[in-house]
Amino acid sequence: MQEASDGLDARRQRAAKNQSLFREFNERIEHLAGGASSAEFICECLQAECDEPVSLTRDEYEQIRSSSNRFFVLHGHEFADIEEVVETNDRYLIVKKLGVGADVAQTLDPRTREARHVDRA
Numbered sequence: 001m002q003e004a005s006d007g008l009d010a011r012r013q014r015a016a017k018n019q020s021l022f023r024e025f026n027e028r029i030e031h032l033a034g035g036a037s038s039a040e041f042i043c044e045c046l047q048a049e050c051d052e053p054v055s056l057t058r059d060e061y062e063q064i065r066s067s068s069n070r071f072f073v074l075h076g077h078e079f080a081d082i083e084e085v086v087e088t089n090d091r092y093l094i095v096k097k098l099g100v101g102a103d104v105a106q107t108l109d110p111r112t113r114e115a116r117h118v119d120r121a
Contacts, residue, residue, distance in 0.1 A: 012101035
């Protein structure tokens, strides 16, 4: 049973790392969008080959990003053993990482990482 748990933890950790890379890319998109009220972001699912666009308003994006452990994914791009769907609408789902994935998501969040860097300076 421990091996199954270890395998799940490894999958959750890998998924959080993959999704965090998409989040970094989306942070750049938000920055480049400037004052635009909406933008086309990239689905933050765990599938490394996914590059599906997701249209979000700036307010929607900021609401999701207010938690280090939340990601937006397209319908059908969620994985129940890796993440929990916490919100849904007709365009996308908001998921939160489970187990060790939540810790990885927090650690790799560019916004909290920047804040930690400023605190040390």
